Amino acid sequence: MTQRGTRGAHGGPLGVAVIGTGRMGTDHVRRISRVTSGARVAAVVDVDGDRAKAVAEGAGDCTPYTDPDAAMADPDVDAVVIASPGPAHEAALLAAFARGLPVLCEKPLTPDAASALRVMEAEQRLGTRLVQVGFMRRYDAEYLRLKELMDGGALGRPLMLHNRHRNADTPPGFTSAMLINDSVVHEMDVTRWLLDQEITAVTVLRPRPSGNAPEGLDDPQLVLFETDGGVIVDVEINVNCGFGYQVQAEAVCENGTARIGDAHGMLVNTAGGWGGSIAPGFAERFEEAYDRQMRAWVDATRRGEVTGPSCWDGYAAAAVCEAGVRAQAEGRRVEVELVERPGLYG
Numbered sequence: 001m002t003q004r005g006t007r008g009a010h011g012g013p014l015g016v017a018v019i020g021t022g023r024m025g026t027d028h029v030r031r032i033s034r035v036t037s038g039a040r041v042a043a044v045v046d047v048d049g050d051r052a053k054a055v056a057e058g059a060g061d062c063t064p065y066t067d068p069d070a071a072m073a074d075p076d077v078d079a080v081v082i083a084s085p086g087p088a089h090e091a092a093l094l095a096a097f098a099r100g101l102p103v104l105c106e107k108p109l110t111p112d113a114a115s116a117l118r119v120m121e122a123e124q125r126l127g128t129r130l131v132q133v134g135f136m137r138r139y140d141a142e143y144l145r146l147k148e149l150m151d152g153g154a155l156g157r158p159l160m161l162h163n164r165h166r167n168a169d170t171p172p173g174f175t176s177a178m179l180i181n182d183s184v185v186h187e188m189d190v191t192r193w194l195l196d197q198e199i200t201a202v203t204v205l206r207p208r209p210s211g212n213a214p215e216g217l218d219d220p221q222l223v224l225f226e227t228d229g230g231v232i233v234d235v236e237i238n239v240n241c242g243f244g245y246q247v248q249a250e251a252v253c254e255n256g257t258a259r260i261g262d263a264h265g266m267l268v269n270t271a272g273g274w275g276g277s278i279a280p281g282f283a284e285r286f287e288e289a290y291d292r293q294m295r296a297w298v299d300a301t302r303r304g305e306v307t308g309p310s311c312w313d314g315y316a317a318a319a320v321c322e323a324g325v326r327a328q329a330e331g332r333r334v335e336v337e338l339v340e341r342p343g344l345y346g
């Protein structure tokens with residue numbers, strides 16, 4: 001491994017290579033360039049060279065690449081944001097490890113438990129953490145308040161978590177397995193984080209499909225988790241609800257309950273009614289969380305530290321996803337198989 005010096009210590013801001021310039025990557029380029037101090041986009045990468053070039057042109061002194069490894073070899077690059085599709089993450093992560101570059105990797109760490117384990121083992125061989133996984137809900141103000149309340153113990157021990165995860169619609173090609181791997185993966189992470197417990201089993205129940213769902217997509221679904229602390233968690237995943245983007249969570253504890261995500265911003269009274277608005281999508285609902293996540297990553301990287309969700313968190317979520325997809329396909333409760341938590345991850 002070639003280890004670069006202290007990040008951004010060449011006098012200027014942290015030089016970031018953003019890999020994948022689709023929806024999330026482009027938004028991260030904007031975020032780094034406009035709302036994050038101490039960092040700049042030094043390189044962008046996309047297998048679609050025209051797209052990389054167009055994004056680089058809008059990002060100032062930035063070089064476009066089609067090969068992630070070539071971008072990581074650029075002397076202006078100190079750190080990497082991976083925003084390519086999940087199946088491309090493992091190769092990019094291993095290339096970053098070979099150069100000792102810190103990474104903010106969009107969820108999922110990788111698309112399955114075996115590849116996530118390979119990545120985690122490769123990081124362990126380095127003997128130090130390089131990866132933060134982009135489970136951005138941990139940076140959302142409401143989730144942070146819920147976590148603080150639950151950790152404070154005022155409500156007593158948590159017994160159940162109810163979650164609702166609704167998207168207005170799905171992009172073409174969205175499959176039933178993606179409801180688990182792309183969407184419910186967020187509830188897997190917040191469940192583990194809020195409770196500080198591991199998920200041990202998954203069951204998936206399917207009502208009749210909504211008429212809003214594309215042909216062949218089993219949507220909505222009800223996903224149940226059991227945890228090693230005896231908590232039961234339910235998730236309504238409903239990704240063609242038609243009316244907007246909603247993420248809600250309610251903790252039911254021994255002495256009270258706490259609920260987030262009702263989005264009670266402005267309430268408007270008008271002739272014959274009252275109400276508020278619903279975010280159209282995740283980019284709007286979690287905008288501040290994505291910003292806070294990026295700032296935290298840049299600040300930690302500049303200090304030479306790695307914080308936030310780790311490869312262990314990415315691997316554990318992948319293992320729960322795997323159980324979830326089997327539970328969905330086989331119509332039965334499936335236990336989660338996890339290796340022992342390595343010392344590197346506390």
Ligand code: NAD
Nearest residue numbers: 020021022023024025046047083084085086088106107108
């Ligand atoms: P997208 O399809 O819009 O963009 C992906 C881009 O990566 C495309 O431009 C594609 O050409 C490029 N690409 C494909 N293979 C590549 C490779 N090997 N190297 C470099 N570029 C490559 O996808 P997206 O919606 O932006 O999702 C990207 C990642 O972000 C995924 O991991 C996804 O799960 C994640 N995501 C996270 C959230 C969240 O809320 N945190 C939301 C949406 C997507």
Ligand code: ISE
Nearest residue numbers: 165167182183184186239282
């Ligand atoms: C998408 O990939 C995300 O990560 C969003 O946060 C989630 O709400 C959506 O369902 C996924 O498709």
